Amino acid sequence: MRANVLGRASLYAFLGVFALWYLVPLVVMLLNSVKPLAEIEQGNMVFLPQMFTLDPWRAAWSTAQIGVEATGLRPYFVNSLLMVVPAVLVSTLLGAINGYVLTQWRFRGDTLVFGLLLFACFIPFQIVLIPMARMLGALGLAGTTSGLILVHVVYGIGLTTLFFRNFYTSFPRELIRAAQIDGAGFGSIWLRIVLPNSVPIIVVCVIWQFTSIWNDFLFGASFADADSQPVIVALNNLVNASQGVKEYNVYFAAAMLAGLPTLLVYIVAGRYFVRGLMAGSVKG
Amino acid sequence: MGALDIRHVSQAYGKTAVLHDIDISVAAGEFLVLVGPSGCGKSTLLNLIAGLDTVQSGEIAIDGERVNERSPADRNIAMVFQSYALYPNMTVRENLGFGLRMRGVAHAARENAIAEVAALLKIEELLDRKPRALSGGQRQRVAMGRALVRKPSLFLFDEPLSNLDARLRIEMRTLIKRLHQQLGTTTVYVTHDQIEAMTLATRIAVMNRGRLQQVGTPNEVYASPANMFVAGFMGAPSMNLIEAKLVRESARVAVRFALADGSTATLALPSPEVVAGYSGDDIVLGLRPEAITDGASAERSGALQFMENRIDVVEPAGSDTFVVSRMGGTDVVARLHADATPQAGAPFRLAIDMAKCVLFDPATQERIGS
Amino acid sequence: MTAATAARARLSAWLPRLALAPSFAAVLVCVYGFILFTLYLSFTSSKMLPVYEWLGFANYVTLFKLPAWHTALANLAIFGVLYIGLCIAVGAALAIALDQRIRAEGVLRAVYLYPMALSFIVTGTAWKWLLDPGVGLEQVMHVLGWQSFAFGWIKDRDMAIYTVVIAGVWQTSGFVMALFLAGLRGISDEVLKAAQIDGASGLALYRHVVLPQLTPTLLSAIVILTHMAIKSYDLVIALTGGGPGRATEMPATFMYSYTFTRNQMAVGASSAVIMLFTVMAVMVPYLYSELRERRDAR
Numbered sequence: 032m033r034a035n036v037l038g039r040a041s042l043y044a045f046l047g048v049f050a051l052w053y054l055v056p057l058v059v060m061l062l063n064s065v066k067p068l069a070e071i072e073q074g075n076m077v078f079l080p081q082m083f084t085l086d087p088w089r090a091a092w093s094t095a096q097i098g099v100e101a102t103g104l105r106p107y108f109v110n111s112l113l114m115v116v117p118a119v120l121v122s123t124l125l126g127a128i129n130g131y132v133l134t135q136w137r138f139r140g141d142t143l144v145f146g147l148l149l150f151a152c153f154i155p156f157q158i159v160l161i162p163m164a165r166m167l168g169a170l171g172l173a174g175t176t177s178g179l180i181l182v183h184v185v186y187g188i189g190l191t192t193l194f195f196r197n198f199y200t201s202f203p204r205e206l207i208r209a210a211q212i213d214g215a216g217f218g219s220i221w222l223r224i225v226l227p228n229s230v231p232i233i234v235v236c237v238i239w240q241f242t243s244i245w246n247d248f249l250f251g252a253s254f255a256d257a258d259s260q261p262v263i264v265a266l267n268n269l270v271n272a273s274q275g276v277k278e279y280n281v282y283f284a285a286a287m288l289a290g291l292p293t294l295l296v297y298i299v300a301g302r303y304f305v306r307g308l309m310a311g312s313v314k315g
Numbered sequence: 316m317g318a319l320d321i322r323h324v325s326q327a328y329g330k331t332a333v334l335h336d337i338d339i340s341v342a343a344g345e346f347l348v349l350v351g352p353s354g355c356g357k358s359t360l361l362n363l364i365a366g367l368d369t370v371q372s373g374e375i376a377i378d379g380e381r382v383n384e385r386s387p388a389d390r391n392i393a394m395v396f397q398s399y400a401l402y403p404n405m406t407v408r409e410n411l412g413f414g415l416r417m418r419g420v421a422h423a424a425r426e427n428a429i430a431e432v433a434a435l436l437k438i439e440e441l442l443d444r445k446p447r448a449l450s451g452g453q454r455q456r457v458a459m460g461r462a463l464v465r466k467p468s469l470f471l472f473d474e475p476l477s478n479l480d481a482r483l484r485i486e487m488r489t490l491i492k493r494l495h496q497q498l499g500t501t502t503v504y505v506t507h508d509q510i511e512a513m514t515l516a517t518r519i520a521v522m523n524r525g526r527l528q529q530v531g532t533p534n535e536v537y538a539s540p541a542n543m544f545v546a547g548f549m550g551a552p553s554m555n556l557i558e559a560k561l562v563r564e565s566a567r568v569a570v571r572f573a574l575a576d577g578s579t580a581t582l583a584l585p586s587p588e589v590v591a592g593y594s595g596d597d598i599v600l601g602l603r604p605e606a607i608t609d610g611a612s613a614e615r616s617g618a619l620q621f622m623e624n625r626i627d628v629v630e631p632a633g634s635d636t637f638v639v640s641r642m643g644g645t646d647v648v649a650r651l652h653a654d655a656t657p658q659a660g661a662p663f664r665l666a667i668d669m670a671k672c673v674l675f676d677p678a679t680q681e682r683i684g685s
Numbered sequence: 686m687t688a689a690t691a692a693r694a695r696l697s698a699w700l701p702r703l704a705l706a707p708s709f710a711a712v713l714v715c716v717y718g719f720i721l722f723t724l725y726l727s728f729t730s731s732k733m734l735p736v737y738e739w740l741g742f743a744n745y746v747t748l749f750k751l752p753a754w755h756t757a758l759a760n761l762a763i764f765g766v767l768y769i770g771l772c773i774a775v776g777a778a779l780a781i782a783l784d785q786r787i788r789a790e791g792v793l794r795a796v797y798l799y800p801m802a803l804s805f806i807v808t809g810t811a812w813k814w815l816l817d818p819g820v821g822l823e824q825v826m827h828v829l830g831w832q833s834f835a836f837g838w839i840k841d842r843d844m845a846i847y848t849v850v851i852a853g854v855w856q857t858s859g860f861v862m863a864l865f866l867a868g869l870r871g872i873s874d875e876v877l878k879a880a881q882i883d884g885a886s887g888l889a890l891y892r893h894v895v896l897p898q899l900t901p902t903l904l905s906a907i908v909i910l911t912h913m914a915i916k917s918y919d920l921v922i923a924l925t926g927g928g929p930g931r932a933t934e935m936p937a938t939f940m941y942s943y944t945f946t947r948n949q950m951a952v953g954a955s956s957a958v959i960m961l962f963t964v965m966a967v968m969v970p971y972l973y974s975e976l977r978e979r980r981d982a983r
Contacts, residue, residue: 046782049775050796053855056811057799077825125708136701144709146976151716153968155916157940157957161726161950162719165735185715188708217700246804248919253945267806270813271926279820282810290807297802301795304802308860309867367878388884400875404897413893417884461879 064088064284071279087278091285095278097269098257104288107265111245114176114261118183119240125184126191126236127229131221133192134199135207145196152189159186160253167254174256182254183244190243191236194307198232199225231303238300239307242293262289318343319364319469319501324373326359333359334525337373341518344499350512351522352548357505358473360522364503365471366390378468388417393462394471397478399454401446407457408442414465432460435494452483459494472504476511488514509549513537521545540673543680546601555607557600557643558677561590570600570674572643575625580642582620585669589684593676598683601673604637607649609657610664620669623662638663720961727955733948744955753931754956757939760846764853764935765914771854772910773903776861781891783862784869794866797859805856809923812852813839816924842932845925849917849933852924857913861906868902869895908971915964936960 063071064087066080093103133145172178210220251264266289270282297304319341326334334356341347349357362368364375366387375382382390401410412425433439436456446454462470476484492515495502506512512519513533521528529541540546546554559572568587571579610621628639636651649665657663674683730738748754779797783790815821818837826834838844880894918937925933936956944953
């Protein structure tokens with residue numbers, strides 16, 4: 032009995048220590064985002080603020096120098112929103128159609144098509160940076176938010192198709208057959224029967240795509256110009272500025288602002304986030 | 316050879332009571348079947364016997380020794396599961412030998428035991444295969460082999476045949492019965508299928524909602540059910556339960572119930588002393604379908620009485636013909652011989668063997684009489 | 686059947702393929718077409734802009750002679766092995782611990798996983814300063830009285846790569862934990878009960894019954910982690926920017942700097958091609974077996 036209690040205690044201690052390790056960076060960012068700069072410079076990074084101030088947050092949002100003008104993160108935050116929302120909607124929509132076709136309307140070579148779409152998820156994106164830059168230039172979309180939307184949609188199709196395809200393999204075929212007998216065609220079946228019954232996977236896909244596209248750095252840094260930069264790229268420009276005083280508190284406030292949307296989504300809908308994680312990775 | 320004693324075991328999960336004061340003694344070599352509808356607590360009881368769950372109140376003893384505190388591995392039991400539960404990463408041979416290996420049995424002795432069991436169950440050619448390469452019936456044999464190889468004092472079966480198709484189920488049932496006759500190990504077997512219970516058991520324990528309804532031989536449970544639940548649960552088609560009234564006359568005691576057309580039938584009780592201690596008038600008459608048959612070819616017995624009733628449905632079933640008619644406000648099934656000629660919608664003369672009837676108190680649902 | 690009906694029937698047979706076509710075409714061009722383009726570029730003499738003068742394998746030769754590329758590959762090896770090994774060790778340990786009927790399981794799981802929800806630029810900001818000897822851990826220890834404490838790895842040429850490992854493991858081990866937890870929970874309850882009755886408990890249970898059944902999960906984890914390690918870009922940029930100097934250069938940062946900052950497009954393209962082949966070497970067999978299994982299972 033005693034060994035049992037000792038065992039349980041060390042188990043909880045083990046889990047607790049790790050929980051602390053995971054939380055420390057977030058806590059540090061929060062604490063230090065409400066301190067005046069002088070406190071941090073004196074080596075008090077892990078301590079509670081002696082003086083509490085919201086100035087760093089205000090600065091991060093509206094006055095920090097990121098681009099040519101001192102506008103704070105706000106315009107870039109808007110850029111991210113303008114980019115993420117259409118990209119998520121379009122890539123989810125396409126994924127839903129593709130998944131539907133690949134599972135319910137089988138044709139010769141569909142496994143190959145799926146395989147090619149699937150493999151596209153896993154390429155290192157460095158391999159497409161150069162030609163994509165040229166294509167965006169040729170289309171007149173270089174450095175624009177629309178260009179970024181296009182990029183995220185194209186490279187998101189593989190994963191969204193995977194989500195929906197896996198979901199639809201267990202979709203009851205009888206429902207579709209009944210609809211066919213009732214006279215519905217390809218499009219009506221998708222719109223009226225399949226899509227309304229796909230809410231769980233739509234939620235998973237939207238959450239995953241939102242997180243993934245909002246958090247992207249590589250495409251944002253490669254294809255956006257100073258006006259259309261998403262907030263993550265702007266954040267990096269801010270915190271990695273090599274000249275001037277390092278305003279750690281503003282950096283942390285900025286980081287929290289940039290990370291808040293995806294963090295909120297995670298807190299509210301974490302369950303679906305996990306399902307998205309697992310959907311692409313677990314065998315069978 | 317072992318014996319099992321379950322003494323006043325009660326179990327609750329949270330606020331839900333799952334077992335109420337279960338008390339059974341299993342003699343050495345017996346084949347006890349725990350039968351009841353899903354949720355009646357039979358699997359919970361089996362888990363407690365196995366030690367997979369801790370007994371909250373009461374005692375379990377195997378071979379006379381209290382085992383409440385012992386882990387499953389120390390109770391000298393073996394268990395066969397519904398899903399076979401074979402180790403997917405091991406071959407059949409390794410599956411069979413795993414329990415012996417955990418107990419430190421030497422390699423040579425293990426191989427002998429495995430060979431013996433493989434021969435007994437005819438699974439020698441399967442020894443080097445993995446479970447995923449076996450059919451359902453083969454997996455079940457391996458699962459039984461794993462239980463047999465350790466020669467335990469108690470076998471536990473948790474609905475082992477539910478995942479098999481009908482033909483395989485009958486085949487395995489016979490195998491289990493034959494093994495029991497050969498080896499004589501005490502067995503506790505859980506099932507929801509009352510036919511399985513009847514064919515395999517030396518004694519049956521009928522459970523419902525965590526309580527023991529009746530413990531007895533198959534014959535006792537079938538012919539003298541302790542209450543209306545057992546009467547309705549055992550036997551297929553189940554016993555007819557007819558609402559009737561007791562009629563006490565000077566010369567005899569009879570039961571009276573309504574017929575389809577509004578008239579009544581009155582049948583005398585061959586053993587009126589059964590209701591001596593019962594003061595009420597309302598009664599439930601229990602008659603198995605085979606106790607109601609056609610007048611033309613009924614067995615000649617003094618207790619046979621006759622009545623006519625309108626038949627609603629005729630169901631020819633090959634060797635018998637079942638008919639449904641309304642008595643005492645319920646649909647009553649009668650088993651007629653195949654050459655009888657009942658007509659749906661027409662009256663028919665039925666012969667009732669009242670010697671086989673059972674009477675119940677409608678308020679307590681218990682059987683009246685000894 | 687009238688001509689109109691026949692035409693409609695033929696159209697409806699082709700509708701599914703038509704619906705799939707835009708996505709398929711987009712992927713064909715923007716993924717496979719672009720791969721071929723970059724591959725082609727790696728054989729040219731492109732510097733700042735694509736030039737179509739054929740150089741054969743000269744760029745690859747140049748690439749493998751560059752010290753920066755050697756550093757990148759060495760770093761990838763060190764980082765890869767440590768990152769994958771530690772993520773699996775930590776993830777599996779946490780999963781097994783969480784599987785023991787822990788009270789706060791939901792909360793703990795959420796805490797272990799949240800790093801995956803944040804961009805590494807966001808959390809890299811905190812890690813960068815946490816590990817900084819000037820304002821981070823070292824400074825805090827000094828303030829607390831432990832004057833001799835030193836933790837300047839992030840500024841140390843030899844040790845900086847290990848800080849990237851720490852941050853990487855921190856971000857991804859929660860994901861591995863989720864994978865292993867799902868794998869553990871997928872093990873049939875009845876198999877565990879049977880093992881208990883057979884006498885296996887505690888360590889023996891894990892060794893003989895549980896862990897062998899986690900092999901597919903382990904494989905998935907290794908493949909996904911390898912692929913993530915090769916792609917690591919945000920992680921390095923946020924934490925060290927590739928520095929100090931080029932000490933934490935990785936193939937991903939190498940490619941970006943050579944292509945866009947140093948105007949050596951062809952060399953950059955060839956480094957991207959090498960990255961692709963490394964990823965393919967791991968992903969293709971894995972995806973092939975996944976697809977074949979799904980097809981057989983149908």
